[in-house]
Amino acid sequence: MTDAEMTEIETGPAKRPVRWHIAVFLAPAVVVYTAIMILPLIETLRLSFFNLVEGQVRFVGLANFKVLFGDPRWAAEFWNALKNNIIFFVIHMLVQNPIGIALAAMLSVPNLRFAAFYRSAIFVPTLLSFVIVGFIWKLILSPIWGITPWMLDLVGLKWAFAPWLGKPNTALIAVSLISVWQYVGIPMMLIYAALLNIPDEVLEAAECDGITGWSQFWKIKLPLILPAIGIISILTFVGNFNAFDLIYTVQGALAGPDKSTDILGTLLYRTFFGFQLQLGDRSMGATIATVMFLIILAGVSLYLFVIQRRMRRYQF
Amino acid sequence: MTRILKGMLFATTVLAPAGMAYAQDVTLTIESWRNDDLPIWQEKIIPAFEAKNPGIKIAFSPTAPTEYNAALNAKLDAGSAGDLITCRPFDASLELFNKGQLASLNDLPGMENFSDVAKSAWTTDDGATTFCVPMASVIHGFIYNADAFTELGLTPPTTEAEFFALLDKIKADGNYIPMAMGTKDLWEAATMGYQNIGPTYWKGEEGRKALIKGEQKLTDEPWVEPYKVLAKWKDYLGDGFEAQTYPDSQNLFTLGRAAIYPAGSWEIGPFNTQAQFKMGAFPPPVKNAGDTCYISDHNDIGIGLNAKSGNAEAAKKFLSFVASAEFADLYANALPGFFSLNSTAVKMQDPLAQEFVSWREKCQPTIRSTYQVLSRGTPNLENETWVESANVINGTDTPEQAAEKLQKGLDSWYKPAK
Numbered sequence: 079m080t081d082a083e084m085t086e087i088e089t090g091p092a093k094r095p096v097r098w099h100i101a102v103f104l105a106p107a108v109v110v111y112t113a114i115m116i117l118p119l120i121e122t123l124r125l126s127f128f129n130l131v132e133g134q135v136r137f138v139g140l141a142n143f144k145v146l147f148g149d150p151r152w153a154a155e156f157w158n159a160l161k162n163n164i165i166f167f168v169i170h171m172l173v174q175n176p177i178g179i180a181l182a183a184m185l186s187v188p189n190l191r192f193a194a195f196y197r198s199a200i201f202v203p204t205l206l207s208f209v210i211v212g213f214i215w216k217l218i219l220s221p222i223w224g225i226t227p228w229m230l231d232l233v234g235l236k237w238a239f240a241p242w243l244g245k246p247n248t249a250l251i252a253v254s255l256i257s258v259w260q261y262v263g264i265p266m267m268l269i270y271a272a273l274l275n276i277p278d279e280v281l282e283a284a285e286c287d288g289i290t291g292w293s294q295f296w297k298i299k300l301p302l303i304l305p306a307i308g309i310i311s312i313l314t315f316v317g318n319f320n321a322f323d324l325i326y327t328v329q330g331a332l333a334g335p336d337k338s339t340d341i342l343g344t345l346l347y348r349t350f351f352g353f354q355l356q357l358g359d360r361s362m363g364a365t366i367a368t369v370m371f372l373i374i375l376a377g378v379s380l381y382l383f384v385i386q387r388r389m390r391r392y393q394f
Numbered sequence: 395m396t397r398i399l400k401g402m403l404f405a406t407t408v409l410a411p412a413g414m415a416y417a418q419d420v421t422l423t424i425e426s427w428r429n430d431d432l433p434i435w436q437e438k439i440i441p442a443f444e445a446k447n448p449g450i451k452i453a454f455s456p457t458a459p460t461e462y463n464a465a466l467n468a469k470l471d472a473g474s475a476g477d478l479i480t481c482r483p484f485d486a487s488l489e490l491f492n493k494g495q496l497a498s499l500n501d502l503p504g505m506e507n508f509s510d511v512a513k514s515a516w517t518t519d520d521g522a523t524t525f526c527v528p529m530a531s532v533i534h535g536f537i538y539n540a541d542a543f544t545e546l547g548l549t550p551p552t553t554e555a556e557f558f559a560l561l562d563k564i565k566a567d568g569n570y571i572p573m574a575m576g577t578k579d580l581w582e583a584a585t586m587g588y589q590n591i592g593p594t595y596w597k598g599e600e601g602r603k604a605l606i607k608g609e610q611k612l613t614d615e616p617w618v619e620p621y622k623v624l625a626k627w628k629d630y631l632g633d634g635f636e637a638q639t640y641p642d643s644q645n646l647f648t649l650g651r652a653a654i655y656p657a658g659s660w661e662i663g664p665f666n667t668q669a670q671f672k673m674g675a676f677p678p679p680v681k682n683a684g685d686t687c688y689i690s691d692h693n694d695i696g697i698g699l700n701a702k703s704g705n706a707e708a709a710k711k712f713l714s715f716v717a718s719a720e721f722a723d724l725y726a727n728a729l730p731g732f733f734s735l736n737s738t739a740v741k742m743q744d745p746l747a748q749e750f751v752s753w754r755e756k757c758q759p760t761i762r763s764t765y766q767v768l769s770r771g772t773p774n775l776e777n778e779t780w781v782e783s784a785n786v787i788n789g790t791d792t793p794e795q796a797a798e799k800l801q802k803g804l805d806s807w808y809k810p811a812k
Contacts, residue, residue, distance in 0.1 A: 151773055151806060221634020222642050244578045244636025246790055331460065334580045335636065336781060336790050351464035354581075355486055355765070356774035358467055 119371070125364035142365040156366070158337060159345040160373075162250055166341055167318040169254035170261075175310055177258070178265025179303075183295060185266070186273040197270070201263035208260070212327030215256045219243055243328065246338040253339050257324050261317070265310045272306035273299060305389055312381045319374050322347060342370050420708045421451045423476030425469070427462035428695070430664065434728045442724060443715050450708045470495045470700070477703035478712060481526035481696035483515035484765045490698075491518070491525040497699040498523045502710060504717025512735035515693035515761070526696030527716045530725065530732035533750045533759075534590040534690040537657040537665065539650060540672035542570050546653075550676035554623065557679040561630045564653045572630035574652035576638025583783035584776075586656040587627065589762045591678045592620040593688035598760035606767050608810025612801040613794075621786045621793030628787050636788055644668075659750045660694075662731030666744070675749045677757055691759035693735065771807030778803050 129138045146152050181200060185193050203211065218224050221241045230239045242252040276299060284290075284298045322343025325333055331353045333340035348356065350363025424435075435454040443452060455476060457465045463486055469475035470490065479496060481487040490496045499505060500523055505513075508528050516526035538550065546567055551557040564572040577583045596602065596616040604610040610617070632638060632646060647655040648668040655661070657675070665673060680687050697716055699709050715721055722736035730744035733751055742748055764776040782796040791799070 151803065216639070219637065220639075220642065221637050222632065222646065227634075241578075241634035241637030244576075244634070244638070244788070246788070330579060332580055332777060332781060334781065334784060335577065335788060336785050352467065353777060354460065354463060354774075354780075355482075355769040355776040356772070357486070357489055358464060359772065 122364045122367050123371070125361060126368040129361040142361055143369075146362065146365050146369070152362075155337070155340070155345060156369075159340045159342050162339060163319060163321075163341040165250055166254050166257075166321065167315060169251065170258060170314050170318055171311065173255065174258040174262050175265050175307070175314065178262050178310070179269050179307070181262070181266045182269035182273055183299070185270055197266075200266055203260045204263040206260070208323040209327050211256065211260050212324055215259075216243065216328055219252065244335055246336045249329065249335060250339045253325055253328055256328065257321070260324070264313070268306050268310055269303055272303040276302050301390075302392060305386075305391060308381065308386060308389060312378060315377045315381075316374055319370060319377070342366065342373075346370065419449050419451045420705050421453055422478055422705055422709055422712060423453045423455050424478040424480065424697070425462075425466055425476040426454060426456040426480040427459040427482075428480065429456035429458065431729060432456060438724055438728050439721070442720070443712060447708075447711055447715075450711065452712065473702060475700055475702075477700050477705050477709045479526075479698045479700050480529075481516055481698045483693045483696070483761075485767065485770050487516055487526055487696070487698065488518065491523070495701055496525045497701040497703075497706070499525055499527060499699065499713065502527070502713055502717065504714040507717050507719070507736050507738065509735075509737055512693065512737075515765075516696045516698070526698035527713050528693060528735040529695040529697055529716060530729070531691050531735055532694045532732060533659045533753065534586070534692070535657060535659070535675050535677045535750060535753065536590075537647070537655045537661065537673055537675050537746070539570070539647070539653050539669075540674040542650070542653045542671070543674070546570075550674065551679050552676075553683050554679045554681050558626065561654075565630060570653040571632040571646060571651055573627065573654045573656065574643045574646040575627070575631055575656050576635045576640065576643050577784040577787050578637050578642075579640045580780040580784045582640050582643065582656075583624070583787050584780040585762075586658065587624050587787065588620055588779060588783045589690050589692075589764075590656055590658075591623060592617075592763065593690055593758075593760045594678050594680055594685075595619045595623075596763070597686075598688040598758045602760055602763045602766075605763060606810065612804065613797045618793050618797045621783075621796055624783065625786050625789070625793055628789065631787075659731035659733065659747065660729075662744060662746050662750070663729055666730070666746070673746055675746055677753045687753070687757040689753050689757045689759055690762055691733075691754060692761045692765070695732065768804065768808065773803040773806070775800065775804055 126142055127137055127139060128135050129142055130136075131138065146156055181196075184190070185197055190196075219226050219242060221227060221239070227236065227239045230236050240248065242248040280298065280302075281294065284294055289297055319342060321341060325339050325341055325344050326347065329339045329344075331344060331348055333344040346363055346366045347353075349359055349366055352358035432454060435452075440452045440454065444450065453476075463482065466475060466479065467490075470479075470493075475495075479490070481490075481496070487496065491498075505524065505527070510517075510521075512528045512531075513524045516528065517524045542564075543549070546563065546569075548560055548563060551560050561572040564570050575582055575586060593601075596605075596610075601610060601616050605612070605617070612618075628635075632652065638646075643652075643655070644661070644664070646652045648665055650669070650671055677687055677689055697713065699706065699713060703709055717736075719736060719738040719740075722734040722738060722740050726732065726734040726740045726742055726747075727744075730742060730747035731750065733747075734740045742751065764779050769776045778800055782791060782800055785791040786793055786796045
């Protein structure tokens with residue numbers, strides 16, 4: 079982007095002196111970003127084409143990928159992790175983002191009392207460490223010391239309680255909802271800001287036309303905040319396919335029970351660093367990391383080149 | 395979580411000033427996963443060594459157990475690991491030796507104090523080189539709440555049938571959870587469950603060696619039967635055991651809410667300080683009265699020398715100290731439940747530890763079946779056993795399905811020699 083801008087300026091009619099200060103000001107960020115993000119990324123991509131052959135690290139072409147997708151065990155682990163990751167993402171899209179939008183819509187209602195308090199209270203979990211969040215929720219949901227069984231008992235719903243984190247068919251949903259609880263503040267804040275940006279004149283005009291209340295939200299506000307929703311979706315996508323921390327703290331590196339909460343991040347961790355008696359396998363780890371990178375790249379490209387270009391923007 | 399916190403607190407408060415104060419001496423750093431033992435090292439073992447070896451300072455630097463292997467491998471590869479490395483048994487450490495990261499200790503003074511069996515967990519396949527000083531083994535069995543047993547008029551069982559009759563009685567009484575174990579952390583089910591009762595069915599070393607030679611398969615009856623027994627445990631565990639973690643199980647037992655705890659002897663120390671009631675222990679029940687009993691007496695901890703250590707001479711002095719009878723006595727009594735592998739007999743004060751170690755006299759000892767050779771490949775048999783043991787107790791898989799999955803995974807990379 080910046081390069082493009084610079085060249086455009088350079089080709090302008092009047093020849094101006096080279097603007098060195100731009101490069102100077104960009105340098106610190108570029109150097110740091112290259113050193114800690116771009117080089118490791120390239121190195122990871124490179125490593126995925128190498129493996130140990132008779133004790134020597136050699137170039138093996140696509141052999142690692144063949145193992146990952148061709149070997150029945152590796153493939154089963156990978157597809158299981160990808161499936162779980164997609165479910166993890168879908169739950170965030172269906173629960174976190176609609177709730178975030180709803181909360182923002184409610185917060186932006188004029189004359190709402192304690193709005194600032196609600197806003198901070200809902201946003202605070204986002205600032206907490208995933209270690210704390212994981213630990214707190216493990217305790218809350220614990221069938222032994224947790225307060226969930228007791229609270230459900232108070233309202234006569236004791237029968238509905240189950241050790242959710244320990245059952246293969248509910249564990250993933252439970253962990254996803256913990257993550258939703260933690261991060262719901264982010265879509266809320268972004269949408270809230272977008273809603274505040276809508277000029278009063280537009281809303282007043284709508285009111286003159288008799289559009290108020292819910293229909294005003296659906297017909298006026300929602301179309302105007304669609305770009306913000308798009309950004310949130312893509313942030314959720316990237317965040318979810320990179321997720322690892324919460325699952326690791328709540329369910330451990332084996333992502334139990336029966337690998338039902340295993341997502342790409344935990345699979346990568348186990349493969350790359352090893353776990354308990356399993357020794358780390360850097361090449362296969364790098365291969366999984368490469369596949370994760372490609373998945374995220376594909377998702378982001380789809381958004382940038384297909385969805386964002388069709389989105390209608392309004393200028394005020 | 396608390397372990398990570400403790401580790402961090404320790405690192406920032408204790409290590410940092412220690413490093414500054416003793417900068418002029420040789421400081422040896424010990425890498426370990428035993429963060430529970432921190433006080434014992436600092437108060438007993440390290441002072442005992444430092445008193446006799448002026449000029450050498452020891453810093454004990456533990457990591458959380460589940461992270462230890464990964465962290466250690468990364469540190470060794472980066473060249474930032476400590477001088478002394480606490481060794482996991484068998485393949486994990488053998489791999490480090492093969493990579494040239496652990497030094498040979500064949501000529502270390504004091505190594506003659508250990509039998510070949512004791513050294514087996516840290517010796518190359520051909521038996522030529524030993525690379526860690528054996529420190530301790532752990533024994534599996536069941537710890538029970540003796541007060542609860544007296545209250546309900548129960549006696550420790552010796553056979554499988556008696557064991558389940560006992561569990562039925564405790565369950566019928568309703569005051570205690572019959573058995574404190576959860577499947578959330580997976581390894582409890584495998585280590586305290588499968589590896590605890592299993593040797594009785596696969597006849598200890600006999601079955602374990604046959605498995606390595608390929609004469610037996612995990613789908614054979616001796617290996618499936620412990621899963622069938624384990625599947626029956628389900629009814630005697632606490633409510634919501636699927637989400638019960640390892641600390642939950644420990645607390646349930648030490649708070650007196652559960653009657654029996656499928657244990658490893660390493661629990662003795664912490665339980666002694668936490669439980670307010672009398673405790674007893676019994677070995678894994680045999681199938682029929684009069685059968686030979688088998689126990690898992692697993693070589694668990696050794697200590698080796700980082701091949702790249704700059705203080706090899708000082709470190710070897712410490713290792714010789716670890717190999718001495720004095721250390722064996724100090725360690726076994728400071729940590730009841732970690733039984734010395736030293737040939738010199740150690741007198742232990744703790745009655746519960748004495749009970750555990752007495753089984754060595756009457757039962758055949760073996761080590762955990764998945765540790766030697768069989769966890770060298772991918773999928774890793776030990777890790778798969780965690781998952782499947784939890785699956786069997788949860789009812790996700792039948793014993794037969796679990797065994798079949800494990801054998802299939804093993805077959806995919808393991809070809810028995812000849």
